[in-house]
Amino acid sequence: MKKIINSIQDIWKIEELRNKILLTLGLMVVYRLGAQITLPGIDATQLAGLQSNAKGGLLGMLDMFTGGAFGRASIMALGIMPYISASIVVQLMGIAIPYLQKLKNEGESGNKKITQITRWLTIVILIFQAPTFIYSLPALGVPETAYLIGKGPLFWFSSILLLTTGTVFAMWLGERITEKGIGNGISLLITIGIIARLPQSFAQEFASKLESGNGGLLMILIEIVIWFLVILACIFLVTAIRKISVRYARRTIAGNIGNIAGSRDYVPLKLNSAGVMPIIFAQALMFVPALLKGSSNDTVASLGLRFTDMFGWEYNVLFGILIIVFGFFYTAITIPTNKMADDLKRGGGFVPGFKPGGETADYLDTILSRITFPGLLFLVALAVLPAFVVKFGVNSGWAMFYGGTSLIIMVGVAIDTIQQINSHLLNRHYDSLMKTGNKRKSRI
Numbered sequence: 306m307k308k309i310i311n312s313i314q315d316i317w318k319i320e321e322l323r324n325k326i327l328l329t330l331g332l333m334v335v336y337r338l339g340a341q342i343t344l345p346g347i348d349a350t351q352l353a354g355l356q357s358n359a360k361g362g363l364l365g366m367l368d369m370f371t372g373g374a375f376g377r378a379s380i381m382a383l384g385i386m387p388y389i390s391a392s393i394v395v396q397l398m399g400i401a402i403p404y405l406q407k408l409k410n411e412g413e414s415g416n417k418k419i420t421q422i423t424r425w426l427t428i429v430i431l432i433f434q435a436p437t438f439i440y441s442l443p444a445l446g447v448p449e450t451a452y453l454i455g456k457g458p459l460f461w462f463s464s465i466l467l468l469t470t471g472t473v474f475a476m477w478l479g480e481r482i483t484e485k486g487i488g489n490g491i492s493l494l495i496t497i498g499i500i501a502r503l504p505q506s507f508a509q510e511f512a513s514k515l516e517s518g519n520g521g522l523l524m525i526l527i528e529i530v531i532w533f534l535v536i537l538a539c540i541f542l543v544t545a546i547r548k549i550s551v552r553y554a555r556r557t558i559a560g561n562i563g564n565i566a567g568s569r570d571y572v573p574l575k576l577n578s579a580g581v582m583p584i585i586f587a588q589a590l591m592f593v594p595a596l597l598k599g600s601s602n603d604t605v606a607s608l609g610l611r612f613t614d615m616f617g618w619e620y621n622v623l624f625g626i627l628i629i630v631f632g633f634f635y636t637a638i639t640i641p642t643n644k645m646a647d648d649l650k651r652g653g654g655f656v657p658g659f660k661p662g663g664e665t666a667d668y669l670d671t672i673l674s675r676i677t678f679p680g681l682l683f684l685v686a687l688a689v690l691p692a693f694v695v696k697f698g699v700n701s702g703w704a705m706f707y708g709g710t711s712l713i714i715m716v717g718v719a720i721d722t723i724q725q726i727n728s729h730l731l732n733r734h735y736d737s738l739m740k741t742g743n744k745r746k747s748r749i
Contacts, residue, residue: 322729329486332478333497339381340374344464346454347378354446372498381471385494388476389589391426435468488725496718499711510703535708539716577680579635581717587627588710616692625685632681642669
């Protein structure tokens with residue numbers, strides 16, 4: 306406890322880091338306040354049906370990602386998900402479109418252009434998603450009496466404009482947190498929405514277990530213990546897994562490895578190089594199969610209805626496959642084995658038994674694939690765990706925090722944020738040492 310207090314004091318003493326944290330907290334408060342504002346023309350007191358439908362299934366997941374904004378018909382009801390969808394599309398197109406490949410190789414200037422393309426694509430997606438959301442409100446439980454000014458052109462125009470503006474504003478907040486705050490802006494906005502649902506979900510589970518025949522306090526205690534064990538598993542997935550991969554790389558790629566970064570004698574391959582991104586990408590795409598339930602064909606509609614149940618086996622099988630696919634895809638675009646091989650060759654290094662260049666790149670790619678697959682299987686196991694937990698009588702809202710998308714994102718973002726804060730502390734400590742050394746030299 307004393308160590309934690311000392312760390313907080315050290316953070317508060319650094320003015321730059323303190324300002325970054327305060328700015329981040331302030332922007333997240335603004336985002337949460339925006340999520341409470343209901344669309345003009347809708348009576349917020351008559352949204353009980355929408356909130357009830359948004360408690361389970363994919364709608365419940367979307368409501369969780371938006372911090373309850375979806376269930377409130379808020380101006381930020383679509384949250385940051387359209388931006389994530391646009392990012393997925395741009396990264397997929399980056400494989401096939403030469404122009405985007407060229408931008409990736411241009412460094413910082415190319416990344417800025419890709420970001421701008423992603424922003425415009427987000428607006429294009431919103432032009433379709435915003436009217437769909439408004440059109441679906443009656444089917445989601447919003448009564449006709451809730452429309453205070455009717456559903457005329459004025460209501461449609463203002464609602465579409467505000468939903469689009471809300472997502473663009475959330476996107477801007479995320480980018481400001483990334484640039485001016487402590488980083489991971491988009492992920493932090495998703496995380497703060499998930500955390501907002503945690504107390505309510507636990508309170509509902511606690512109340513249900515206190516009822517007769519549901520296990521009482523003993524069952525709650527068991528669930529909390531299991532929950533902490535799952536959190537430790539998530540932490541292992543995000544952090545400790547790197548140490549395993551480095552040791553594996555050292556044992557497998559023995560000998561004189563060249564200078565990739567600094568004076569390392571190993572190739573920095575990780576068991577889970579993609580982090581939580583496969584989870585986010587896969588979850589964003591899982592909303593697509595659910596659209597089939599609106600088909601006029603009864604068979605197709607029945608199939609789509611199955612994919613709205615996030616605790617069903619059809620949903621989880623497809624979800625697991627998408628996680629593996631996106632895991633390999635994201636690893637391939639973020640860990641360029643060809644560039645690693647070229648860096649080895651230029652640095653005079655080599656992998657014993659393999660020729661520098663293409664043969665070394667193929668070998669590194671093989672090793673990366675072999676260590677990535679078990680890491681993704683572990684990620685899938687945690688992602689589909691809520692589907693098994695709910696079978697033991699756990700409330701569906703609380704079950705979402707047993708692994709699944711929500712807990713993995715929370716743990717991953719929390720660890721990344723702590724690492725960024727630690728890096729600021731280390732830089733500050735390094736700067737202090739440099740200043741002390743310069744003062745000593747001046748005295749000499």
